[in-house]
Amino acid sequence: MDVALADRFFALMTLAALAGALGIAVLSFGGRFSPTLARWNSQLKDIFGDWTYWIVFLVALVSMLGSLYYSEIVGYAPCSLCWYQRIVMYPLVVIMGIAAFKRDEKIRTYVLPLMVIGAILALYQYIIGYIPDAEVLGCSLDVSCTERYIWEFGFVDFPFMSFVGFSFMISLMLWASPGQPTGSEE
Numbered sequence: 001m002d003v004a005l006a007d008r009f010f011a012l013m014t015l016a017a018l019a020g021a022l023g024i025a026v027l028s029f030g031g032r033f034s035p036t037l038a039r040w041n042s043q044l045k046d047i048f049g050d051w052t053y054w055i056v057f058l059v060a061l062v063s064m065l066g067s068l069y070y071s072e073i074v075g076y077a078p079c080s081l082c083w084y085q086r087i088v089m090y091p092l093v094v095i096m097g098i099a100a101f102k103r104d105e106k107i108r109t110y111v112l113p114l115m116v117i118g119a120i121l122a123l124y125q126y127i128i129g130y131i132p133d134a135e136v137l138g139c140s141l142d143v144s145c146t147e148r149y150i151w152e153f154g155f156v157d158f159p160f161m162s163f164v165g166f167s168f169m170i171s172l173m174l175w176a177s178p179g180q181p182t183g184s185e186e
Helices: 003-030 035-074 080-102 105-130 158-175
Strands: none
Touching: 003 035, 003 158, 035 080, 035 158, 080 105, 080 158, 105 158
16 A cells, blocks of 8 residues: 555544544533434434444544554554553553443443543644653654654644544543434433
8 A cells, every 4th residue: 555645644634533523522511501412412422322432442442453553564663752652552452342342331431541541642742743842751862753754734743633532532532432322212
């Protein structure tokens, strides 16, 4: 696969996930003040609620496969912060796959802390990409944590992709849970 094509594909997937996370936030918070948004939120939960864990599983899987593609096939060496984010993301693939299959409602207790840690690490890495002086955690001497291997649309790089991926998974886990009553079923 052409690297430029992969860069564009993953950047577009990131923007779709960002739109999803923002959409969930607007529906969830706006639904408290607007009956129309509350109805839309309830309808979307009816449609996607039982698929939420599968969507989170797919986000984690695509994130894992994307990181492996870039490091193992393209040859981009991951920095220390990238490794820490991988340490958090990779187990989510297995955990969320099992949780989706078993419809385990209690899994949120275990995965949300991991997702929040991953999002914080990714956001920190994104910030030091713009403000290198903000780096307080030492990064590896071999690979800089501020190195930009890709740069799509003037703001999408690996840390941004990671942050959006974790944020989208967090928003999905907080928004709906398989097997729980949604707005129209209560």
